[in-house]
Amino acid sequence: MKRPDLDRATLLEARGVSRLYGPGKGCEAIDIRLHRGEVLGIVGESGSGKSTLLRLLAGMERPDAGQVVYHSHEGELDLYAIGEARRRALLRMEWGLVHQNPRDGLRLGVSAGANIGERLMALGERHYGQLRAAGQDWMGRVELDPRRIDDAPKTFSGGMQQRLQIARTLVTRPNLVFMDEPTGGLDVSVQARLLDMLRTLVRELGLSVILVTHDLAVARLLAHRLMVMRRGQVVETGLTDQILDDPQHAYTQLLVSSVLTP
Numbered sequence: 001m002k003r004p005d006l007d008r009a010t011l012l013e014a015r016g017v018s019r020l021y022g023p024g025k026g027c028e029a030i031d032i033r034l035h036r037g038e039v040l041g042i043v044g045e046s047g048s049g050k051s052t053l054l055r056l057l058a059g060m061e062r063p064d065a066g067q068v069v070y071h072s073h074e075g076e077l078d079l080y081a082i083g084e085a086r087r088r089a090l091l092r093m094e095w096g097l098v099h100q101n102p103r104d105g106l107r108l109g110v111s112a113g114a115n116i117g118e119r120l121m122a123l124g125e126r127h128y129g130q131l132r133a134a135g136q137d138w139m140g141r142v143e144l145d146p147r148r149i150d151d152a153p154k155t156f157s158g159g160m161q162q163r164l165q166i167a168r169t170l171v172t173r174p175n176l177v178f179m180d181e182p183t184g185g186l187d188v189s190v191q192a193r194l195l196d197m198l199r200t201l202v203r204e205l206g207l208s209v210i211l212v213t214h215d216l217a218v219a220r221l222l223a224h225r226l227m228v229m230r231r232g233q234v235v236e237t238g239l240t241d242q243i244l245d246d247p248q249h250a251y252t253q254l255l256v257s258s259v260l261t262p
């Protein structure tokens with residue numbers, strides 16, 4: 001995806017963040033800079049530390065060392081210096097998180113419309129008609145039948161649940177979105193359609209995204225820039241096309257060739 005160069009302000013930064021569970025397990029001395037309107041893909045094989053890094057960046061796990069800095073409209077916020085309540089509020093009000101498993105991001109027993117409306121209510125929207133209209137609008141945007149607004153997500157297929165989770169996350173227009181393997185665990189054909197939809201939404205809304213994936217095809221389609229991780233460290237970083245078409249590091253070459261060679 002072509003990178004928007006209009007607004008290059010930094011949104012999120014990691015400065016030397018580490019969280020090690022054992023040698024090479026977790027992540028070590030990671031520096032990141034995410035610009036507004038940019039999708040940064042974190043790729044690497046299973047166990048390379050991608051999810052650990054995502055948890056540190058999203059305020060879910062405190063690093064052993066280093067800082068995560070969010071450039072909010074109020075100025076720079078050091079994520080782990082601001083206190084638990086404020087951090088949680090950020091995730092609820094300004095950020096969004098798409099889990100690999102939609103069951104981790106949805107309330108399965110309440111209606112689809114309530115799942116979408118809930119995050120809007122957290123922002124202060126109380127008008128029933130508007131909550132319902134937003135629910136229908138967003139179901140349409142993620143290509144779910146708006147007539148199913150009163151159905152519980154437990155009656156939806158896995159792919160539909162993932163669409164609903166995306167609607168629930170994006171309805172509040174978050175400044176920053178974290179996605180952990182958003183198309184993982186789905187059938188290939190379902191994945192392809194979902195990916196297409198995500199790509200459209202990312203472009204239309206100009207989303208700023210940290211995307212974790214082991215799937216280089218997903219990274220190619222969604223990410224402007226990539227960071228390749230191996231054993232808790234970053235081995236290579238650069239524009240997506242550059243990394244995938246002309247990988248410099250031996251590990252990235254292996255990763256790319258193992259996917260692209262039939």
Ligand SMILES: Nc1ncnc2c1ncn2[C@@H]1O[C@H](COP(=O)(O)OP(=O)(O)OP(=O)(O)O)[C@@H](O)[C@H]1O
Pocket residue numbers: 021024025026044045046047048049050051052053214
């Ligand atoms: N809470 C934890 N306690 C102990 N070890 C952990 C913990 N979380 C992760 N690890 C270990 O850290 C390493 C990195 O795990 P992580 O889940 O970040 O990798 P990943 O690249 O996201 O892999 P996957 O794609 O399989 O989720 C693994 O060896 C894992 O076993």
